[in-house]
Amino acid sequence: MGKNNILNCTVEKNKEYIIKIENSGHQGEGVGKIDNFTVFVEGALKDETVKIKLIKINKNYGVGKLIEVLSSSESRTEPVCSTYKRCGGCNLQHSTYEAQLSFKTERVRDVIKRIGKLEDVKIHNTIGMENPYNYRNKVQLPVGKNKDGEVVVGFYAPRSHDIINMECCYIQDEVGDKVIKVVKEWIKKFNIETYDEKTNSGIVRHIMIRKGFKTEEVMVVVVTNGNSIPYSEELVSMLKDNIEGIDSIIQNINNKQTNVILGQKCKTLYGKDTITDFIGEFKFNISPLSFFQVNSIQTEVLYNKALEYADLQGDEIVFDAYCGTGTISLFLSQNAKKVYGVEIIPQAIQNAIKNAEENNVTNTEFIVGEAENEIPKLIEKGIKADVVVVDPPRKGCEESLLHSIAKMSPKKIVYVSCDPATLARDLNILQQLGYKTLEIQPVDMFPQTAHVETVVKLEKAKLVNL
Ligand SMILES: C[S@@+](CC[C@H](N)C(=O)[O-])C[C@H]1O[C@@H](n2cnc3c(N)ncnc32)[C@H](O)[C@@H]1O
Missing domain, CATH: 2.40.50.140 (Nucleic acid-binding proteins)
Incomplete structure (x- = not known):
């Protein structure tokens, strides 16, 4: 046996x-x-x-x-976090930051060669962060009780729903630690029930903290099972008295027995309904439910690289497939004649339209639908892009979309990817369709974890010396 x-x-x-x-x-x-x-x-x-x-x-x-x-390897280092070994939040803290960046570059190199079967591609070293800690502008943590009945707030242990209690998280903004401490005190002081996912009972499910890195605005969201939140005024006073600069305290109601953290309904307990932040020159309103990239500093690096690779001269039509809330579209709109953004989630498109309006951007148009269906429709209408940007989810682009793009024959394609393996697969397909991968730039959006984000520049093969 x-x-x-x-x-x-x-x-x-x-x-x-x-x-x-x-x-x-x-x-x-x-x-x-x-x-x-x-x-x-x-x-x-x-x-x-x-x-x-x-x-x-x-x-x-x-x-x-x-x-x-x-x-031990020369790359081994002592993790800064005392709960690192038990917590599922990070998985590379035992490696020096330099080694983490080399690992990410090598990961991209490996798949480009093995899966993409591409040669002569310039793969740059991963762009890291000056300070690879405290970079997350959003954190959402489950709240519960341990077997001794003590209040615990923290990440789940890997592959489980056991909450690993933490006093301090080194990848989130420091204000998060302070908020968690106050919320725990409030739960203990007023004997507030924490949520039990097995029985779908109790009140406080999650705490979410968002911070505008440029504006320093802070939002605290308490996710509850049920509409009522006892001692909410006391919670507001405790947060305001102990933490400087809280601009918004929100109750989010989620009555469903589900892994999805947020419900659809929000009640503002104190201050504003949204906070604001900037990426580059662009201002964004962030509500509890809005999607916003979690690493503000590296997002700007990533988007600027995408803009550089698009190399726009001002008279181009650009398609931004998988545009989310239109953040890349806005960046591209600075140097383009017109940008068409396509995204499957209707609320994200609503946000994209609002973001464009609030930033006085008038040369963008956003379309709800699947990129693989909507882009051929645009082409049928006679709208053709000179440059196409794609930023798909982990599973990469639909092959039919790559065929439609190649058939339209744009000068350039910029591929932003969060999964090197599907990226390599798609670059191989694009190579067969006549697009040569010229440069690949990995960007470290998630230090202390194994995630790799990459921006790629491709050009139509006949325009380069093959
Ligand atoms: C990696 S995100 C990119 C978001 C955005 N570009 C940004 O930087 O914030 C991928 C986006 O693709 C959307 N999506 C997934 N499948 C899609 C499809 N078939 N067509 C269009 N959008 C899709 C997701 O909803 C998500 O917003």
Whole structure:
């Protein structure tokens, strides 16, 4: 029992092994081998020798639990956070920031070669942050009680719904720690019931904190099960008395037994209904429900790179497929004749229209629908883009959209991606459709985690010397 004869080697579940870590997996985990059998080890780094316990055996690979690092990599560092090992918020804090950035660049290089099968592409080093901590402008944390009945607020442990209580989170803005402390005190002082997802009972479900990084405006959102919130005036006073600069305190009501954090209804308990922030010169109103990129500093870096790669001269028609709330469209509108944004979520398009109006931008038009359906409709109407920007979700672009774009024959395509593997797949398709990938710039939007965001510049092949 528990033994597996795989690839001519015998591995045994729950047995300890000493292995050499030869590579990094997509999530930054170490990858090594027991004979020929591949094992993934969270928390282990390339070039380390580690003792592991083999906790899972699948057909083609296993999962090892790190027991001890026997010889450590130069990239290993002490995590700043005391709950790091138990919390599911970050997964690269045990690696120096320099090594995190190299890991991200290598991840992009690897998929571009292996999946994209592209050669002669300039892949730049990942643009990191000067301070790779306290960068999140939004945090939303579950509230509950532990088995001793104490109030806990924190991220869920990996692959579970156990809340890991925290006093301080190093990736969120520091105001978040202060808000959480006050909310915990309020819950204890007035014996407020916390939500129990198993029974769908109790009151306080989540706390969300948003901050405008340029404006310093702070919004606190208390998500409740049910319309009433006892001692709400006391909560408002406690937050205002203890934390400087709170501009908005909101109750969000979510009565559903669901993993979705926010409900659709909001009540303002104090101050404004929205806070504002800027990306570049553009001002955005942010409500509890609005989508807004969580790393304000790097978003500006990413969008400026997209604008640079689009290389607009002022007379171009631009399509921004997957435009969300139109933030990239607004950036592009500065140097274009007209930008058409397409997005599947109607509320995001409403926000995009409002954002354009409030910034006095008159050369944008936003369309609700699937990019793969709406862009061919625009082309049928005789509207053709000189430059196309795509920023799809993790699964990448629909292949039919790539075909429609190529058929329209724009001079340039700028691809913004949050998943290097689907990006590489799509760049390969675009290469076959006559678009050459010239430059790739990874940007670190989520330090201390394995996420990689990338901007890519492509040009129509006949315009470059092949
Ligand atoms: C990575 S986000 C990009 C958002 C935006 N460009 C930004 O920077 O804030 C991807 C967006 O694509 C939208 N989306 C998903 N599938 C879509 C489709 N088939 N057609 C159009 N938009 C889609 C999602 O709702 C989401 O807003």
